[in-house]
Amino acid sequence: MYEQIINNLNGTRYERDYPLSDMTSYRLGGNADLVVYPDTVDEFDRILRLLGDTPRAVMGSGSNFLVSDEGFRGVVISVKKLNKMKICGNVLLCQCGVKVSSAVKCCLDNCLTGLEFAVDIPGSIGGMVAMNAGCYNKSTEDAVCFVVAENGTYNKKQCEFAYRKSRFLSSGEAVYSVGFLLKRAEQETIDGKLSKYKGARSKNQPKGNSCGSVFLNEGFFAGKIIDQAGLKGYRIGGARVSESHANFILSDGGSAQDVYDLIKYVKRKVYIDYGIELHEEVRYLGKFDENRT
Numbered sequence: 001m002y003e004q005i006i007n008n009l010n011g012t013r014y015e016r017d018y019p020l021s022d023m024t025s026y027r028l029g030g031n032a033d034l035v036v037y038p039d040t041v042d043e044f045d046r047i048l049r050l051l052g053d054t055p056r057a058v059m060g061s062g063s064n065f066l067v068s069d070e071g072f073r074g075v076v077i078s079v080k081k082l083n084k085m086k087i088c089g090n091v092l093l094c095q096c097g098v099k100v101s102s103a104v105k106c107c108l109d110n111c112l113t114g115l116e117f118a119v120d121i122p123g124s125i126g127g128m129v130a131m132n133a134g135c136y137n138k139s140t141e142d143a144v145c146f147v148v149a150e151n152g153t154y155n156k157k158q159c160e161f162a163y164r165k166s167r168f169l170s171s172g173e174a175v176y177s178v179g180f181l182l183k184r185a186e187q188e189t190i191d192g193k194l195s196k197y198k199g200a201r202s203k204n205q206p207k208g209n210s211c212g213s214v215f216l217n218e219g220f221f222a223g224k225i226i227d228q229a230g231l232k233g234y235r236i237g238g239a240r241v242s243e244s245h246a247n248f249i250l251s252d253g254g255s256a257q258d259v260y261d262l263i264k265y266v267k268r269k270v271y272i273d274y275g276i277e278l279h280e281e282v283r284y285l286g287k288f289d290e291n292r293t
């Protein structure tokens with residue numbers, strides 16, 4: 001089925017039937033039919049056009065994906081090789097596969113401030129922009145100047161950022177590279193901010209395989225409500241609600257379906273107890289069984 005695509009990859013690395021558990025922070029999920037690894041943005045663009053209507057998913061660091069145990073019948077494009085950065089004045093240009101931590105380090109080295117809040121977000125720049133990732137009352141949109149994407153170049157307003165949303169997440173349009181508009185600052189000042197943010201996270205963030213916060217905080221703290229519903233420590237198979245931060249669902253190595261079932265259980269219990277509908281921040285890939293719990 002994928003012969004035509006493979007024959008036209010022109011030397012781009014690919015894997016057939018590849019386990020997506022190797023590519024996600026949950027370390028769960030079955031295989032993708034095909035994974036491709038473009039190493040230039042032009043190649044990325046060419047592959048997306050080559051795929052046409054073939055089901056596809058762009059994967060950055062895989063830190064916000066829950067992949068089904070059956071895997072994904074389609075093509076995953078891993079952008080991890082698109083990891084170049086450049087500084088032009090106060091603008092940091094990053095290809096989509098740059099790790100957020102590398103971009104923050106580059107800012108520190110070059111006395112640029114504005115991205116410190118993201119220091120421990122374990123994602124790629126493309127995923128960060130698509131998700132409009134954020135913490136400590138800051139989000140990616142605060143620093144974005146422009147985004148070069150599959151269908152054109154967008155200024156910040158055109159990116160349609162909202163809480164954990166962007167036009168890229170809504171439409172599935174791939175992000176190629178991003179320009180961040182930053183400010184000059186003393187290295188010591190930047191370093192001080194980084195230490196503050198790192199300290200806060202190491203105190204509050206549960207250890208173990210997860211996707212970070214599972215649910216959106218839409219005018220309330222999802223973790224607080226889940227805690228009030230008595231669900232801290234609640235377990236289904238290999239998945240459990242963290243005892244220290246109830247918006248985290250950790251996997252001890254069971255199945256992706258366990259995590260999915262626990263997410264649905266938490267949603268149901270919170271709705272029954274409080275009439276509140278929780279919505280997922282985590283992105284699903286592949287098919288899950290809706291009827292197990």
Ligand SMILES: Cc1cc2nc3c(=O)[nH]c(=O)nc-3n(C[C@H](O)[C@H](O)[C@H](O)COP(=O)(O)OP(=O)(O)OC[C@H]3O[C@@H](n4cnc5c(N)ncnc54)[C@H](O)[C@@H]3O)c2cc1C
Pocket residue numbers: 025057058059060061062063064065079096120121122123124125126127128129130131132133134135168169172173174175176210211212213283
């Ligand atoms: C321990 C832990 C802590 C976390 N803390 C935070 C936090 O503080 N704040 C926060 O907001 N998030 C947090 N997250 C969630 C996650 O790290 C962020 O959402 C991150 O921005 C996702 O980036 P990624 O590259 O891993 O994206 P992926 O998981 O690979 O993908 C997530 C979504 O983005 C899309 N995407 C990825 N790359 C591209 C691209 N190039 N073009 C278009 N779409 C793309 C994917 O298709 C998918 O829909 C945390 C996760 C973990 C595991």
